Amino acid sequence: MIWRCEKGHEGEAAVKSRTINKTGCPYCSHNKVLAGFNDLATLLPDIAAEWSDRNYPLLPTQVTVFVNRKAWWKCKDCGREWNTLISNRYVCDHFCRYWLDNSICCFGRKSRCLYGRFPS
Template sequence: MSKRKKLSENAALMQQWDFEKNVRGPEHFTAYSHVKVWWKCGQGHSWEAMIFNRTNGDGCPYCIGKKILTGVNDLQTLNPVLAGEWDFEKNALLPSQVAAKSNKKAWWKCSAGHSWEARIFSRNEGFSCPYCSGQKIITGVNDLQTLKPQLAREWDYDKNSCLPSQVGIKSNKKAWWRCSLGHSWRAIIFNRTAGRGCPYCAGQKVLVGFNDLETLYPKIADEWDRDKNRILPTAVTPGSNKRVWWKCPVGHSWRSDVASRVNGRGCPYCVGKVQYKPKCVR
């Protein structure tokens, strides 16, 4: 586009030319002039801006929230509920003096009395009190020790670098735990508060000598086919759905999941459910 193009040829900008405040008409300027003139948008907002910037796409600063027009685009007007959490003691400005989409940081105070600093636009997009949501900790108010004392008793103080009074109940951090039987494991704090317990006591993880098949069901483990299986009966729990090979006292070999064996399902050949066909030796 030519630098000498007349501003009057831009129909869109001509509609926003403020004929009341500007002494000279738009026909006296080029589209890329660095002179500041007055404009009025479709909403009636009046402002001064360089013609060059308007030609390059700059719009009304009030409509986009760059400038404040009290009663039109300020936080108090557009989001009065959020303005109700404005901390008037810590902030130098009022909610009527900032834009709802401002990138400035401000102090806030929720209905529970928690005070924190956050950017105005992030609050306007839905981010709430970090203490009420558990993102930040106030010891004695929203920490794990205070809200879930029974769960905090399983905190492994030897392995964790922090205390249960320093984490929230909704934290996604992993921590070490120790149940009443002394089993130690790692788990996300939020999962623990949601009800997940010791994986060894629940049979979700194997602990040799405690909850493995060999320990709890030695007679069934005796039928474990050690020639065909790559793992030992000490590597699975009685509730496992893993299919493995078995060999009964008669020598029949078959596959079945561990849980079915524990629930009473025996050799299908011995009970006649499957006809046994011995391999022919040629």
């Protein structure tokens, strides 16, 4: 059966899935990507700007911010690349793996990341 959520998104789901399991809209719940609505490039453009070309053909418009999938990132400040879960970038949007490994976050932006808020 085809359903339409309150925001106008349409999706196909069994009646049991929507009524008993309460799955809701797959786009509003971030289970499916809808470019221009819930994709990484739309919701977090600063993080999407650090998306590495090594991920090609996958693009930041094809993933949600909550997906537990690894991707390559290129620090816009130091140029180093690292691989981490896309959802980790949502938790701390400006983590450069190189600087984290050396006990500092990129160029003093500690207030924008969990490392800076909760140092070990």
